[in-house]
Amino acid sequence: MRVVADDLWFPEGPVWVGDGSLLVVEIRRKTLTRIWLDGRKSVIATLGGGPNGAAMGPDGYCYVVNNGGFKFTQRADGQWVTAGTPDDYTTGRVERVDIDTGTFEVLYDKVGDAKIRGPNDIVFDAHGGFYFTDPGKTRHRDWDRGSVCYAKGDGSMVREIIFPIHKPNGIGLSPDGKTLYVAETESARLWAWDLKGPGELARPAVASHDSPHGSRLVHGWPTYARFDSLAVEANGNICVGTLDRGGVTVCTPSGTAEFIPVPGDTHITNLCFGGPGLRKVYVTLSYAGKLVEIDWPRPGLPLYYRQ
Numbered sequence: 001m002r003v004v005a006d007d008l009w010f011p012e013g014p015v016w017v018g019d020g021s022l023l024v025v026e027i028r029r030k031t032l033t034r035i036w037l038d039g040r041k042s043v044i045a046t047l048g049g050g051p052n053g054a055a056m057g058p059d060g061y062c063y064v065v066n067n068g069g070f071k072f073t074q075r076a077d078g079q080w081v082t083a084g085t086p087d088d089y090t091t092g093r094v095e096r097v098d099i100d101t102g103t104f105e106v107l108y109d110k111v112g113d114a115k116i117r118g119p120n121d122i123v124f125d126a127h128g129g130f131y132f133t134d135p136g137k138t139r140h141r142d143w144d145r146g147s148v149c150y151a152k153g154d155g156s157m158v159r160e161i162i163f164p165i166h167k168p169n170g171i172g173l174s175p176d177g178k179t180l181y182v183a184e185t186e187s188a189r190l191w192a193w194d195l196k197g198p199g200e201l202a203r204p205a206v207a208s209h210d211s212p213h214g215s216r217l218v219h220g221w222p223t224y225a226r227f228d229s230l231a232v233e234a235n236g237n238i239c240v241g242t243l244d245r246g247g248v249t250v251c252t253p254s255g256t257a258e259f260i261p262v263p264g265d266t267h268i269t270n271l272c273f274g275g276p277g278l279r280k281v282y283v284t285l286s287y288a289g290k291l292v293e294i295d296w297p298r299p300g301l302p303l304y305y306r307q
Contacts, residue, residue, distance in 0.1 A: 001263070004282065004291045005035045010072070010080060011284040011291055012229070013054040013121075015062065016274030018306055022282055023062060023099065024291060025051035028072050028080055032064060032097055035291055045102040047095055053121040053229065053270075057153045058128045058305045061096045063107070065119035065132050068092040079287045085137045092116040092134065094151065094158075108151060108158045117144050121171045121229045121270075124304045127198040128153050131161075133168040133182060143167075148182060150199030162193070162205040165213050170230030170240055170270070174253070175301055181218070183230050183240050188221035190230075190240060190251050219251040229270035232301040234278070241268045241283070248283070264288050273300020 004022075009029035014022055021036045023044070032044045032051055050067040057063045068091055073083040093109040093116055109116055117136040124130045129152050136144020146168045151158035162168075162182075170183035180193045180201075193215050194202035205214040218238070221227075226243035233239060238251045247261040247268055262268045265285035272282050275293075278300035283292050 002293045004037060004293050005039050005041055006288075006290045008033070008041075008284075008289045008291060010070075010082075010286045011289065012052055012270050012286060013064070014270055014272040014282045014284055014291065015054050015056060016272050016278075016282065016306060017056070017099075018274075022272070022274065022291070023054055024284060025054055025064060027052060027067075027070060027286075030069070032062065032099075034099070037293075044099050045097050045104050047097070047104060049089075049093070050118075051095075052119065053132070055122045055124050055130065055303070056305045057096070057124060057130070059153065060099075060305075062099050063122060063124075063130060063153065064095045064097055064104075065122045066093045066095055067118040067120060068137065079289075081287060085139055089137065092118045092137075094119060094122075094132065096155075107155045111147075111149055111158050111160050114160075116149075120169050123171050123173055124153070125173060125198055126177055126304055129198050131171050131173075131180060131199070133171050135167040135169060135185065148180075159199065161199055161201060162213055165191075169228050172230050172232045172238060174232065175234065175236050179253070181230065181232070181238050182215075183227035185226050185228065185243070188225040188227045188242070188249075190218040190220070190227065190238060191215040192218050192253075217255075218253065219249070219255050219257045221249070225249075228268070231271050231273055231281075233273075234299045234301045236301075237298070239271060239281075241270050243267050243269070248281075262292070262294070264290065264292070278302065 145164035148162035167185040228241040
């Protein structure tokens with residue numbers, strides 16, 4: 001493992017750009033930041049709120065899901081940790097950023113008449129649309145019910161496809177694009193939905209005897225852990241950042257799993273594949289404020305529209 005960059009303010013959402021650099025969001029700094037493999041950093045845009053996840057779109061822009069902001073508190077060990085919803089929170093949103101100029105616009109801040117509350121992660125499909133999770137916001141005595149949405153990259157359509165779901169976080173697609181994966185934070189469960197078309201589930205997202213939302217359970221931790229964001233390997237394995245355990249849970253589509261520790265932090269929030277042959281994994285250590293590079297035993301799945 002090699003530290004690529006440190007002094008990051010709660011990094012998340014790594015994106016391999018393909019030119020020897022990566023994009024990360026810094027939630028506490030409220031920025032989209034570019035990082036080169038030699039450790040150089042440059043702020044692309046100060047977005048405000050809480051930029052939480054990112055993906056490159058078919059138009060060459062970076063699409064950022066912005067959770068609207070977190071309240072942060074500093075622990076005795078100096079690390080900054082999340083502490084609920086800030087006093088100046090208004091809404092969550094999806095933003096489109098020109099990574100060359102830093103200009104950005106809000107693409108969506110509502111789904112129908114309902115505000116987007118705290119979107120977390122995003123993945124594009126082969127049709128130019130994207131899926132994103134919205135776990136909502138947490139307050140002292142209550143929290144929102146979560147959802148999963150599908151939207152077109154040109155700003156013309158967004159709709160809710162899964163509701164309710166408790167704290168949906170990481171989201172990804174199988175190599176053939178026919179399966180949607182969502183990691184549920186507090187239960188440390190990975191769920192899967194079959195797709196029959198862009199943004200269309202093969203069966204309704206309603207409760208049944210084996211699922212609370214029409215999905216199938218891929219894997220769940222047998223002891224306490226929490227799931228964050230995810231990336232998919234070329235062979236179809238789903239790699240989920242695992243909070244409080246400090247590592248990555250690698251799940252096969254059939255449900256077996258292996259846990260790979262990542263030293264240096266309890267909050268391994270997200271990862272992406274990059275480097276030659278996509279054989280490197282770039283991991284965000286959010287409490288420690290670091291982006292690290294790890295040699296990986298298998299190649300990652302190439303993402304749509306990655307530069």
